Amino acid sequence: MAAEAEIEGAAEKKKGIPKLFIIIGAAAIVVLLGGAGLFFFLSSGSAEADAEHAVEGEHGAAATDGHGAVAAHTFIFNLPPMVVNLNNEGEGEAFMKLTVALEVANEAMMIEIQPRMAKVVDAFQVYLRELRRSDLEGSAGVYRLKEELLRRVNVAIYPSRVESVLFKEILVQ
Structure with a gap:
């Protein structure tokens, strides 16, 4: 009986280890995707700012509409x-x-x-x-x-x- 309980405990440990790897892997993927999304979000904001500075450089102190385009005077x-x-x-x-x-x-x-x-x-x-x-x-x-x-x-x-x-x-x- 003690031998059977030891065999069942070893089998459960083997099943528990792959579940742990799956959970850790899924968490790592979520963190990587979140980091990539944050990187793209922040880099797109700096691209708009770079475009705005480029427009100001071409047109002096031109007014912009927030999207990098020159706003017409009205x-x-x-x-x-x-x-x-x-x-x-x-x-x-x-x-x-x-x-x-x-x-x-x-x-x-x-x-x-x-x-x-x-x-x-x-x-x-x-x-x-x-x-x-x-x-x-x-x-x-x-x-x-x-x-x-x-x-x-x-x-x-x-x-x-x-x-x-x-x-x-x-x-x-």
């Missing part, structure tokens, strides 16, 4: 603040105060669109009065508002073009 055209009644549909009164700036490509574009600003404000007012408070909820609602205002301003000033609509203030009460 001009901001401020619109007057707008206060509108929102479509309340029996929910009580709701007002929105909105201050918007338009981003244009160059100064000549600012001069070109200035006479058409009455059309832009009119297009904004008509659209904004049909909004409900629920249309402006969350970041998705504000993003839809931004995209719709951009579309309307570009229609109103065609063939000129605005690059972006920038919100300076949005207040819904």
Whole structure:
């Protein structure tokens, strides 16, 4: 009996050793893969910084957009603040105060669109009065508002073009 127990104990030790090697090997592979991932992550960040420094060297102190590309100079055209009644549909009164700036490509574009600003404000007012408070909820609602205002301003000033609509203030009460 003692001999059989000794044979079974030796067999279990032999089975336990390969499991230990498998666990240690798997842990070593995880550590190596993690180290390789960290190396590639850190080296890609330095490549972007090197590209940014290269762009600055070519263009003097040029502004970059964070991805190594030279950012174009843009001009901001401020619109007057707008206060509108929102479509309340029996929910009580709701007002929105909105201050918007338009981003244009160059100064000549600012001069070109200035006479058409009455059309832009009119297009904004008509659209904004049909909004409900629920249309402006969350970041998705504000993003839809931004995209719709951009579309309307570009229609109103065609063939000129605005690059972006920038919100300076949005207040819904």
